[in-house]
Amino acid sequence: MKTDRADILSLLRNSTDYVSGQQLCDKFGVTRTAVWKVMNQLKEDGYLIESVPHKGYRLLKSPDDILSESEIASRLTTEWAGEKICYYDVTGSTNNDAKRLGEEGTPHGTVVVADVQNAGKGRRGRGWQTLPGTALAFTLLLRPVFAADKASMITLVMALSVAQAVEKMAGVAATIKWPNDIVVSGRKICGMLTEMTMTPEMDEIQYIVIGAGINVNNASPEEFAEDIRDKATSLRIETGRLFNRAELLNEILNRFEANYEIFLKTLDLSGIKEDYQKRLQGVGGEVRVLDPAGEYTGVSQGIDDSGELIVIKENGETVRVYAGEVSVRGLYGYV
Numbered sequence: 223m224k225t226d227r228a229d230i231l232s233l234l235r236n237s238t239d240y241v242s243g244q245q246l247c248d249k250f251g252v253t254r255t256a257v258w259k260v261m262n263q264l265k266e267d268g269y270l271i272e273s274v275p276h277k278g279y280r281l282l283k284s285p286d287d288i289l290s291e292s293e294i295a296s297r298l299t300t301e302w303a304g305e306k307i308c309y310y311d312v313t314g315s316t317n318n319d320a321k322r323l324g325e326e327g328t329p330h331g332t333v334v335v336a337d338v339q340n341a342g343k344g345r346r347g348r349g350w351q352t353l354p355g356t357a358l359a360f361t362l363l364l365r366p367v368f369a370a371d372k373a374s375m376i377t378l379v380m381a382l383s384v385a386q387a388v389e390k391m392a393g394v395a396a397t398i399k400w401p402n403d404i405v406v407s408g409r410k411i412c413g414m415l416t417e418m419t420m421t422p423e424m425d426e427i428q429y430i431v432i433g434a435g436i437n438v439n440n441a442s443p444e445e446f447a448e449d450i451r452d453k454a455t456s457l458r459i460e461t462g463r464l465f466n467r468a469e470l471l472n473e474i475l476n477r478f479e480a481n482y483e484i485f486l487k488t489l490d491l492s493g494i495k496e497d498y499q500k501r502l503q504g505v506g507g508e509v510r511v512l513d514p515a516g517e518y519t520g521v522s523q524g525i526d527d528s529g530e531l532i533v534i535k536e537n538g539e540t541v542r543v544y545a546g547e548v549s550v551r552g553l554y555g556y557v
C-alpha cells in the first residue's frame with residue numbers, strides 16, 4: 223500500500239494535467255476504492271489535491287516539508303541508492319537500524335531515514351542531536367566488493383556529495399572540515415559516521431553503513447542544545463527558507479551515485495579530489511590535529527589520493543593523517 227501511495231504521488235507530481243481515477247487503477251492494478259483511500263491519506267498528510275468529476279486528480283501543492291516513506295520514494299530519481307527505503311518517525315540511530323538490516327541481508331543501496339534519532343551517534347562515542355521536524359538523518363548501506371583498506375575513503379565521497387547537494391539546493395557555499403564535517407559560514411551543518419562490518423571470516427567487507435545528520439529546518443540557533451549552539455547551524459538559519467528534506471535526500475543520493483562511480487574506477491579519490499579539495503577548509507593554513515596519541519599543529523596541504531590529510535609539522539616533518547580517530551581544528555576554534 224505504501225508503494226502504491228509513493229507511485230501515485232510521483233505520477234501526480236510529474237503530471238501537468240489531471241490524472242483520471244481509471245488511469246491510476248489500470249497503471250497500478252488497484253481498485254477505485256484503493257485510489258480514493260490513497261487520495262484521502264495524502265490530503266490528511268497536507269497535500270493539496272484537487273479532484274474534478276470526469277477529469278480526475280491533480281496535485282496542486284505539496285507540504286513545504288514532510289518526511290515520510292511515500293514522500294521520499296516519490297522524489298527519488300536515483301539508479302540504485304534508495305531502491306529500498308526504511309523510514310521511521312523516531313528511532314535510536316539510523317546506523318544501528320541499517321546494521322540490523324545489513325545482518326538480515328538487505329540489498330546494496332538500502333537507505334534508512336528518520337525524523338528523530340534519540341541516540342544519534344557521532345565518532346568516538348559522541349552524540350548527534352536531532353530535533354523533530356528539522357533534521358535529515360539517514361544511513362546508506364553499501365555492499366562493496368573492494369578491500370577493507372579502501373573503506374575510509376567512502377566517507378569523503380559522501381562528504382563531497384552532501385556539500386554539493388547543499389550548495390545546489392540552498393545556494394550557499396558549503397565547505398568540508400576534514401574528513402567529513404560539512405560547514406556553512408563557519409558552523410557545522412552536517413556530521414557523518416561510517417561503520418564497516420566484515421564477513422565472519424574477516425576476509426571481505428560484508429557491508430558499510432554511512433550515516434549523515436543534517437540540520438535542515440531549525441529556525442534559530444536557540445533550538446540547538448547549549449553545548450553546540452555556537453558551532454551549529456542549519457540550512458534554514460543560513461537562508462531564511464524551509465527545505466523539503468526528501469528533495470535534499472534525493473539530491474545527495476544522486477550526487478553520491480555519481481561520485482561513487484568515479485571512485486570505483488580507480489578505487490581512490492583521484493577522480494574527485496579536485497572537487498573535494500576546493501571545498502576543504504584550512505588548506506595552506508595552520509591546523510591543530512587532535513590525535514589521541516598527542517595533539518600537534520602544522521600547515522595543512524590538503525588530501526592525497528587516499529583521502530589522508532597531509533600536514534607539515536613545525537619541525538618540517540610531513541605527516542599523513544588517517545581519518546578515523548582524529549579530529550582537526552582551526553588554530554583558534556572549530557574551523
Ligand code: ATP
Nearest residue numbers: 344345348349350351410413414437450454549550
Ligand atoms: P568534530 O570535529 O566536530 O569534533 P567529529 O567528526 O569528531 O567532529 P562528529 O562525530 O561528526 O564529530 O559529531 C559529533 C559532535 O558534533 C558532537 O560531539 C557535538 O559537538 C556536535 N554535534 C552534535 N549534534 C550536532 C548538531 N545537530 N549540529 C551540529 N553539531 C552537532
